[in-house]
Amino acid sequence: MPPRFKELYKPRPTNSDVRHRRLLHESQLRQLQREQLFMGKRLRLRTPQESETESEYEFTPSTISALVAGLQSTERDERVAALANLSTRLEQPSHELRAYVESGSCMDVISKVLAASDAEATLQALWCLTNIAGGEPRMAERALEAAPAVVSLAESQSVDLQNQAIWALGNMAAEGECARNQLYANGAVDAIVNVVKSTQDSGVLQTACFALSNLARKPSSFFANLFDLCVPQVVAQQLREFESDAECVAELAWVCVYLSASSSEAQIDALLASGAVGLLVEFAAKSSVGSATLIPIIRTLGNVAAGTDAQTHALASNAQFVTLLVRSIESTSSRAVEKEALWVLSSVTAGTADDVDIMVRAGVVSDLARIVGTQNFDIRKEAARSLLNIAIVGHRTQDLPNRELAPHFVDFVACQDEELVRMGVQFVALLFEHLPNRQGQKILSQIVGAIDVLENLVAVTSDDETRSLVSALIDDYYADLSL
DSSP, rough: OOOOOOOEEEEEOOOOHHHHHHHHHHHHHHHHHHHHGGOOOOOOOTTTTTTTTTOOOGHHHHHHHHHHHHOOOSSHHHHHHHHHHHHHHHHOHHHHHHHHHHHHHHHHHHHHHSSOOHHHHHHHHHHHHEEEEEEHHHHHHGGGGGHHHHHHHOOOOOOHHEEEEEEEHHHHTTTOOHHHHHHHHHHHHHHHHHHHHOOOOOHHHHHHHHHHHHHOOOOOHHHHHHHHHTHHHHHHHHHHTTTOHHHHHHHHHHHHHHHHOOOHHHHHHHHHHHHHHHHHHHHHTTTTTHHHHHHHHHHHHHHHHHHOOHHHHHHHHHHHHHHHHHHHHHHSOOHHHHHHHHHHHHHHHTTTTHHHHHHHHHTHHHHHHHHHHHHHHHHHHHHHHHHHHHHHOOOOGGGSSSHHHHHHHHHHHHHOOOOHHHHHHHHHHHHHSSGGGHHHHHHHTTTTTTTHHHHHHHOOOOOOHHHHHEEEEEHHHHHHHOO
């Protein structure tokens, strides 16, 4: 969900406008997910000690002939060794090897191994399949042919086989909507939810959460079924069980990220009611939590905060949430955590005046002022959203350090980012409208070149609404020559 941000000079959007913007955002999100598909896949790599094969650039056509011969050998040990060799080469497949996977007998060989009862050979075949599914789209499509057998192995009594099968399914699910729909039809969702619910093995839990997160990606034809399967409650159960394992908590938090992303009001309510969100807040409140665990937790909180006012208030009224948010914004050790936290704050401050008051009392204004004045433009933009929300929603323009902030917002007006330009203009308009005795105009007059920046914007902007507002501000500025 996008951060909520109150507009100053635009008319209140209709339900149709809001829905259109939301659909546009979701379309952009889907495009981004497609562009970042490989971020949702995990290859299984062998250590240098395990691997004795040549690197990719040493791979030749004759090598593949030897590899195929090993895979088709009647000797069991030779076949297992060939499968191990293949799984390693699939980490960085050559052109010849990709062709063998895409149009050769590779998948037929792997399918036969999966149908047999040799545990060691099956494990090596699953390892191959994991890396095939983690490869380019045409390779990943071939991996889906083995999905029914892999789903069965995901419920194996062998931890090694179960873990590797689920890993392969997770890579398959990252390939896209069609792949996820096929996996759902093959029973993968039910199987993996059952594993998440029942496993006591931390490694299997992490892998199953990885797979479940990819299956929960949107677009999805079965997303609502995840709530019918009580996935939020299952996540909450395992958060309690593995509360001392940061890696498990991080993977469970990523499941919550996808459950809450662009989800319906009822689905967000179900996630809150399960207790999973509260447990994530409790875990993140510990000072020793690293950024790798904090990011999915804070992103989940951001998705919830971008929901209804009631859902936002459910977070803002939690003292641990407020403490976590302030601490994350104050953090200078992780830029990613700081940016995620600012996104959450922009949604909270776009809620109600009561929520704004909670955050102001927590001391966020001074941190936001510091960020607007010192950070890179992308971070400054996130902080500026919250400052404007505090002024507009909380009716607190006069409570802001306006003399400190004004030069930075004037810098926004002069930059090339249209959104930052609009924020800068909004801030000037707030000063003119809400500060008594023309204090806003006086503050602007004390900033060297500020009025020139506004006049230049009138000449160069292509936005009629912005031009009209800035022209009105300039007229107001010159209305009292005593300035």
